[in-house]
Amino acid sequence: MGKTPGLAVIIVGEDPASKVYVGRKEAMCNELGMYSEKYALPEDTTQEELLALIDKLNNKKEIHGILCQLPLPKHLDEKIVINSISPEKDVDAFHPVNVGKIMIGDFDFVPCTPAGIMELIAESGVEPEGKSCVVIGRSNIVGKPMSMLLLHKNGTVTTCHSRTKNLSEITKQADILVAAVGRANFVTADMVKEGAVVIDVGMNRLEDGRLVGDVDFENVEKVAGAITPVPGGVGPMTISMLMKNTVTAAKRAK
Numbered sequence: 433m434g435k436t437p438g439l440a441v442i443i444v445g446e447d448p449a450s451k452v453y454v455g456r457k458e459a460m461c462n463e464l465g466m467y468s469e470k471y472a473l474p475e476d477t478t479q480e481e482l483l484a485l486i487d488k489l490n491n492k493k494e495i496h497g498i499l500c501q502l503p504l505p506k507h508l509d510e511k512i513v514i515n516s517i518s519p520e521k522d523v524d525a526f527h528p529v530n531v532g533k534i535m536i537g538d539f540d541f542v543p544c545t546p547a548g549i550m551e552l553i554a555e556s557g558v559e560p561e562g563k564s565c566v567v568i569g570r571s572n573i574v575g576k577p578m579s580m581l582l583l584h585k586n587g588t589v590t591t592c593h594s595r596t597k598n599l600s601e602i603t604k605q606a607d608i609l610v611a612a613v614g615r616a617n618f619v620t621a622d623m624v625k626e627g628a629v630v631i632d633v634g635m636n637r638l639e640d641g642r643l644v645g646d647v648d649f650e651n652v653e654k655v656a657g658a659i660t661p662v663p664g665g666v667g668p669m670t671i672s673m674l675m676k677n678t679v680t681a682a683k684r685a686k
């Protein structure tokens with residue numbers, strides 16, 4: 433008998449978006465026949481209580497992956513919490529050991545969103561090698577690891593951010609453009625090269641309740657060679673990559 437991959441998902445507080453994401457992660461585990469444990473902790477959970485739970489899960493043999501949904505309530509220290517997850521069970525690849533491994537190109541876990549984006553780019557048929565790859569955003573979760581993965585595939589990578597000057601001049605050069613900004617309709621058609629692969633990581637809730645990405649999809653679609661929608665593009669890929677990392681963790685624990 434092989435072992436069943438097990439994932440523990442921790443959520444602290446009542447953030448509505450986080451609740452939706454965690455629900456999807458649990459549902460996907462069930463769909464795939466994986467074992468999962470969900471810990472929905474109250475907003476006033478103390479740092480000690482959270483660290484005690486992570487310590488218990490670090491030592492639990494049925495659990496191969498641990499994910500603590502971010503952002504955490506303000507009174508909790510994200511850095512300390514991330515650092516307390518065993519690197520062998522860190523299926524988010526947020527622990528400094530795993531971040532360092534990604535940097536040198538020798539990694540077991542790939543952060544889920546950038547990993548999912550690499551799959552989408554591969555599916556488009558456009559190879560990053562030698563191409564201009566532009567990432568807008570430099571977060572630890574998406575922008576930085578995304579740039580690193582494209583670099584490992586021999587892309588010529590530019591990482592843009594809020595202080596970047598002449599942004600559209602840079603984005604217009606991009607054969608592959610990844611938008612991880614967090615602002616609705618930030619990337620407009622005049623910023624995109626004809627035929628570019630455009631990946632939209634944004635998840636922005638409009639006042640009327642609609643969920644949109646960072647890219648003005650309706651107009652950019654006319655210019656791009658390939659483009660991901662929101663919802664239904666990067667989001668489901670992120671969850672698939674989390675499952676893949678959990679299977680990797682279970683195999684490595686054998």
Ligand code: GUN
Nearest residue numbers: 499500501502503524544
């Ligand atoms: N919050 C937004 N994206 C993520 C993610 O990929 N992992 C975790 N743990 N929290 C998130």
